[in-house]
Amino acid sequence: MPAAPPPPRKPNFAWSLLRNSWRQLTSMRTALVLLFLLAVAAIPGSVLPQRAVSPEKVTAYYTQHPDLAPKLEQIGGFAVYASPWFAAIYLLLFTSLVGCVVPRLRDHFRALRTVPPDAPKRLERLPQHAVVEERADDPAEAAQAAASELRKRRFRTRVREQGDGSWTVSAEKGYLKETGNLFFHFALLTVLVGVGFGHWYGWHGNRILVEGNDQGFCNSVTQYDESSLGPRVDAADLPFFCLRLTDFQAAYQTTGQPKSFDADVEVQTKQDGPWKARHFTVNNPLRLSQANVHLLGHGYAVELRYTDRFGAQQTKVVPFLPTDGLFTSSGVGSFPDVNIDPKTNKRDVNLQVGFEGVFVPTVDPAGGATSVFPAENNPALFLTAYRGDLGVEVGNPGSVYSLDQGQIANGELKKVSGDRPQRLTPGQSWTLDDGTKVEFLATRPFATLAVRYDPTATLVLAGAVVGLLGLMLSLGGHRRRLWFRISPRDGSGSLMEAGGLPRTDYPGFAEEFGQIVGAARGPDGGTP
Structure with missing residues (x-):
């Protein structure tokens, strides 16, 4: 069972x-x-x-x-x-x-290792078909001649002898299309891998660098305004170099649109090494051995000097951030370490001073703290003074470009300058109600820098180039197959039949097929 x-x-x-x-x-x-x-x-x-x-x-x-x-x-x-x-x-x-x-x-x-398939039995069913009625040579010679012509046109060919005495020629071309497709996809994978590893092992930092030898910085996480290290990078891995901005030139069109930005810097690449002058622009970054320094933007820094009630002076260079395209800029000058009694060497935190300001490189003649042109044609500084506890000792994170609004709201920091800001031009001073004085000494340009290191930038570039070449091959290649069947005729000579099949959309295939058949007919031409 x-x-x-x-x-x-x-x-x-x-x-x-x-x-x-x-x-x-x-x-x-x-x-x-x-x-x-x-x-x-x-x-x-x-x-x-x-x-x-x-x-x-x-x-x-x-x-x-x-x-x-x-x-x-x-x-x-x-x-x-x-x-x-x-x-x-x-x-x-x-x-x-x-x-x-x-x-x-x-x-x-x-597919590359596979020989072209043999000719189908009924070539007349193919999209392209032609018959040459008479040929003077025998089938073997005609097949070899057709195969030779196809090889000249870079077709992969295979000549076969059939059991009935006929010969067939199989030809195929257009593998570069798929090769280009694969190149493009592998290039895309290369770009993705490069971007990923660049994120892991790369780093970047942003810094506002004010003109002057006293405003330089070295490549350290603590000296960047904002920085980000890849997951595989430690702060100790950053290479050594120092920068200081020696000159900055900005050119504008009459409409106020920027025309060009150029920065001159001095670079030190070794501890206690020499400083070397370098020049770079927006589209031409400063290239160092393990980092590139890009120029992103610029603005103006205000140089303020404050004299407290005991006659002690402090000078600060404060970058003011642009708020519009004409460089109306805002910023804050904070003086927490002032009004220290020389007899007791003690400081009253309620006598700290801060200045909120708006800098205008070209003041509007109609009035108001707005700029009408980005270059320093008629600069003015509008200051509002505050006295009290600036809140810097609390330990809460805050912006260096604005005062602590919480301190102002709870009354710890009070306005002492009246209802309207005080307007100053370079060289002017302003005496406050307690006899202290603030002076607007001058302005300095600053450059916004992005320092970046990407170890896979070359790999990503190579991937992009290979991807473009692969896309061109893919768009320019056309897969097609051709077959010839040469049969012996009674007596002498042979009969040639040809067929063609485009594997992809190829509008020029009919013309190419006609040229190949015409060339394969031989010098006698045959009778179509």
Whole structure:
């Protein structure tokens, strides 16, 4: 008695779901959708200011949009490329490309090693078909002549003898199209890998560098206004170099639009080494051995000197951040270590002084603290004085470009300058109600610098170049196959039949097919 057949296996739902999900993820359609999503996700990074590139613009955005900015901060709008949702799209795209390219590479390698298939029995059913009724040579010679002509045109050919005495020639061309496709996808993977490793092992820092030898800085995390190190980078790994801004030139059109920015700096690359003069511009960064220094923007720093009630003086150079395209700029000069009694050497925290100010490089003749041109044609500084506890000893983080509004709100910091700001021009001074004095000495230009190191920048560039070449090959290549069947005729000579099949959309295939058939007819031409 035969054994009963085994019961049918129950489908594993979890395995089926996982397999189908993987197939969907590694399909070309999904890869294209993810690539499109990555491009769309990068748009906010181009529209919104990014903290990693320009923190001062983020601060200005908070000032201009106090309600919208916190909501954008919650979803990573000011750090798009470090947000979880951008990383998720990035990793899904990488996985999809790997799962898509590896099988295609295997199939392409197999196709390159496979000889062209033999001619189909009925060539007249192909999109292109032609018959040469009479040829003077025998079938073997005619087949070799046709194969030789096809090889001249860089076709892969195979000549076969059939059992009925006829000969066939199979030819194929256009593998560069798939090769270009694979190059493009591998280049895209290279770019993704390069960006990822560049994030791990790279670092960057932003710094506002004011002109003057007393305002230089060295490459240290503590000396950057904002910095970010890759997960594989420690502060001790940063290379040594120091910079100081010696000159800055800005040129503008008559409309106030910027024309050119040029920065002259001195660079020290070794401890106690010589300082070397260098020059760079917006589109031509300063290239050091392990970092590039990019010029992002510029502005004006105000030099203030404060004389306290005991005659002691302090001088500070304070960068003022632009708030519009004509460089109306705002900033704060804080003097917490003033009014120290020389007899007791004690300081009263309630006698600290701060100045909120608006600097205008070219003041509006009609009045008001607004600029009408970005160059210093008629500079003016509008100051508002505050006296009291600045709140710097509390330990709470705060902005160096504004006073602590909490201290003003609770009365710890009081305005002492009246209702209207005091207008000063370079060289003028202002005496406060307690006999102390603030002087507007001069202005200095400053440059906003982005110092960056990306160890995979060359790899990403190579990937981009290879991707462009692969795209050109993919668009320019056309896969097609041709066949010739040469049959012997009664008596002497042979009959040639040709057929062609384009594997991809190729409008010029009919013309190419006609040229090849015409050349394969031989010097006698035959009778079509």
